[in-house]
Amino acid sequence: MVRYLVRRGGLLVASLLFASVALFLLLRVLPGDPANALLTVDATPEQIEAARRQVGSDRPLPEQFVTWLGQLVRLDLGRSFVSTLPVGPEITDRLAVTVPLALTAFALAIVIAVPVGYLCARWSRTWYGATISALSQLGIAVPVFWVGMLLVFVFALRLRVFPSGGFPRAGWADPGAALTALTLPVLTVALVMSASLIRYVRSATLDVLHSDYLRTARALGASSAEAMWRHGLRNAAGPVVSILGIELATTFLGTVVVESVFALPGLGSMLVKGIMQHDYPVIQGVLFVSTVTVLVIGFLADLAQRLLDPRLRRASSGRSR
């Protein structure tokens, strides 16, 4: 097991370093200049040069790379070119929105998808089983932002039950307001995510229901519920956990659109603004944090799968993903 952890950890760091370097070069190649964000319609050439000096985009590329790498090694994400605020603290502020949003939506999606997916499999022969499956088919085809807009239209504008967007100034110091602010966004993400999860849970459950070992258990006197509970669940969990890993990873930064619909100060919108303004430290900071998170999530999902399935434990080296 330890050998596996070391190899997997090494791979993690390698791909992280690779991503950072690729990112640095890619951003420098993009036309446009971070200094532009500081200029107004009537800046003089001298002011343009001053802006480039402030931002440091006037210095040669290798020099910029060395300073940047130095900062990265010291885990100092540097300062935003535009706001001159340090990037690190702003990311933590933004995480206080994105992480609860992603995790709560993820949990709600599981709470919806597991029972519904299971029932959908159990009643796959009946009409209501088929309707659930058709609904989930619709669910994965719906654009997230459209769901968001519809929810805002109904619950915020018409019924005035929830705010239409924004995040309370006090943040989580005022949990009631924060939760209310996140309700519709969480619901938006969760509904769409549960649609695709339902299909995975359903197919995993069907595999288990048609399995021989379940029939053996029933032949040895177990009720279908007990057989499912004792044997079925763990076997179905394996494939579902791997999907959950991927789904959570993409949700992390994937909520960009939802953040735009609900005007939430999350990590996604910070990155969008960073890209628009060529604010390299912000872009690199956000992508550094999100890549780490995503790779860690993938690592944990992998680990969970190994714990669940002894067959994976033995062949720890050459296992082909």
Added chain:
Amino acid sequence: MNLLTVDMLTISGTDGRALVSELSFALSPGERLGLIGESGSGKSLTALAVLGLLPAGLRASGSIRLQPAGGEPTEVVGAADRTLRRLRGRVATVVFQEPLTALDPLMRIGNQVGWAIRRTRGLRGSALRDAVLSALAEVGLDDRIARAYPHEVSGGQRQRAAIAAAVACRPALLIADEPTTALDVTVQADVLALLDRLVADRGMALLFISHDLAVVARVAERVLVLAQGVAVESGTVTEVVTAPDHPVTRALLSSARQLDAALDGRQP
């Protein structure tokens, strides 16, 4: 009194086509019956029907009555799962063909045997542990196997474990659905001998399902030949072997004879 009475059993699929039609036979306690036929003749379905484990979409009609010694007869066809649950394991159980998939890949073998015993004989704690170890010992498996996972042991050992679990429930009727077909020839003989001994020691009735007459001949006294879900011939092993009158039986016999001649040169 018959332990198992099957009367005019018909099993039809979703499209109404009969997979087994009007099958009747009976089995008294301790008696052994061989059910043979080509694949697709409905023999496995009959076995599943006896325990009410037909896959979704298939419907059984006619009557199957199970009557354990000194117990009330129970009509299996149309019975609620709750009532059938009390029969499975205690009164009758099944050993399936494919040992690799028949066992839960994520649970240690000892636990799987344990849950069967705990459910049917209500043992707990150290008594349960001892029962598991003795059940495994009976089929020639040591306690290392108890801690192992199915993928960590051989096909033969897996089938022995499955038999141990079934027998440990002390059923009156053991149904064996081609238990040795998936094993290689050398292991096949040992498992058959093991089955023979266990059924004899416990005086269990045996319903042995196979497509191989030679194998059936080794463990059963009477034989019922099925073709396309219809019983075409029945009788003692010797009657059927010496004077087969239905073409299907003759075909089964000739293929079995070549195998036997090749194996040990015994008189066909």
Added chain:
Amino acid sequence: MRKILTAAVTVALGLSLAACGADDTPSAAAGADATIGVGSLYEPQNLDNTGGGGQGVTEALNGNVYEGLFRLTDDGKTENLLATDYTVSGDGLTYTFKLRTGVTFHSGKALTAADAKYSLEKVIAPDSKSARKSSFGPVSGITAPDDSTLVVTLKTRSISFVYNLSYVWIVNSQNQSPTTTADGTGPYRFTEWKRGSTLSLARFDGYWGTRASNKEVVFHYFTDASALNNALLTNQIDIITSQQSPDALSQFTGNPEYKVNDGASTTKLLLAFNDRVAPFDNVKVRKAVYSAVDRKKLLESIWGTYGKLIGSMVPPKDPWFEDLAETNPYDVELAKRLLTEAGHGNGFSFTLDTPNYDPHPTVATFLKSELAKVGITVNINVITADEWYTKVFQKRDFTATLQEHVNDRDVVWYGNPDFYWGYRNPQVTQWVTQAEQATTADEQTSLLKQVNRQIAEDAASVWLYLYPQIVVASADLSGYPVNGLNSQFYVYGITKQEG
């Protein structure tokens, strides 16, 4: 079985985690200790208006946290603020300002002439990115003879020098990080800025002047106009500084809970030609394009009944405004005649560099169908705001572009031949220089009127329309500025009635 299904569905819809608080208005308190929620699309880049803070920092801090020697009132007059009095030498080259006494910064440090000197130097420093830096060109020397006197000497007369000083924030000379912190003398202290979300100001009790009429002001920033409007509709904010989404107005007009104010704006939408490059180096071609576009229909299709048509760069609020909307009238026949006279009888095609944010893409689509009527084909090239600066503003690598110009008194840029639109008219350049060195305001006004008329005659650019300045506020709010000159937004006068 049916029971389980309905149970499962209710679980899915039961918003277990939602604490459905009623829509809690952000500031239950009213009157003097109310908190005012201000919604805006213009988040500052940083807090230093000489360090590229952008339009947003002027809106949030100008007059609220920072004050100048003089203040530009909401209807465009310059009045004394931190300067109590000033004298100008005979030749108009030396200004002596008397500073108000007893004024302290939020940090407690007393205001001295040294701070004023430092603040003015900061604006004209080499690395200053202040939009007003160029208008202080004539300044030659700044001295602070004593704590309450500031003397500034000029190389040449500059009649709008005092007006320009209303933009210079008097900052605490000891504040080392002006981009991330703010220490001014205004009625509010800067308390907190959560980037991408809110910027908060709290009433400064040690203020030298009249106290602010509310306890706290929070600027809520949005990137999407509909999200901004939804926030007002659901009472998360009390007022929107400038309404950018014209179609959302219908949700507020005629709704007693809200008041829509149509103030005077200085933001012009320009189809700016590159006057150096054919075919737009030819006056007739420019005038043809001007007359080929039905500007009235464009304005109505975007802003409905709001906004104004203008014929030149000067907005109504500038002293030298004249209504020149009809100098280049909408007349397709005239446009065709001009085109044939200019030798482009069978039309031509050109590329229009269009910023990708509202309203430019929609305007570009409209211009394309309008100019097609006179045989001119428009290729729309959508670019990001950032690309606009590099490609159009700095490299001047464009034929024509769309852009909005926010500031007032920016007609003077037509006097600078190498400005991005490259309008070269020595007569106009001379008038602009003379106007700045005029001895009296009237002289300045008459000179700049001539400039305004000339650039309209030459159709230096196509001034499509003047944006409306629409402030939408909830009905129980009063005392807020409606004109928002040069994106200023004084909040100290805002009061919120009970209920």
Added chain:
Amino acid sequence: MTRRRRSLVAGAVLVGLLGAVALLSLLWTPFAVSDTSGGRLAPPGGAHLLGTDRLGRDLATQLMVGARIALLTGLGAVAIGGTLGLAAGLAAGFAQRWLDDGIAATLDVVIAFPTLLLAMLVVAARGASLGSAVLALGLAMSAVVARLTRILVKRVLALDFVTAARTSGTSWPRVVAEHVLPNVWPTLVVNLALQFGLAVLAEASLSYLGLGPPPPNQSWGRMLQEAQSTVLTAPAGLVAPGLALVVLVVGANLVADGLREVADPLAGRAS
């Protein structure tokens, strides 16, 4: 048999319908695309079946033209993603230990990187255009396709008859052509059909954020964004483009489901 056919046919009908609408829009539309003669935000009914947008343009016309962008982006992205993905997947499949791990790690990083943000980087680089959107979505898809291909290739290479072919000296290209591709191809096609739907949704999100193909291209995503500000007065503008998107994507997914059962009947579930 019939159930498998049903989802394939239903999907093909939906996608075909929208394809026909897109093609028809090249020849005829109820109003000219840039005709702003209609009243602003007119409700559905009368001359304008679905009403008009804020510029007075006929919503039905915009919807038809929008179908072109949706289909073009989807197909273009699938073309780029498919070819690139297949090539990378094959390379990874055949590659040796460390190269294989290297490619796998890179693919993980690219997949961990949400499509939308990859698209933003491409748009920031090349400017917003249909080409940028298709290129970006194609690149993102190629990583997913490559990872799937790699797993499939490894599985096929492990099959006995393929090892036999390799050891008996058949050349690599023949092994790929005769053994690998026929086995990899069916599952790949199913995945590409799914990716088509995801690409259409991603393009809509890009346009919603203002990064998609700019005017005069008309995209459903941008129609939704424009309709958002007038939702109270003209809700139709919000409903129509959304439904069009759902119909196209559901169609693509149904085709994928149908193909999956046709291509791999064993995997077919009694569902």
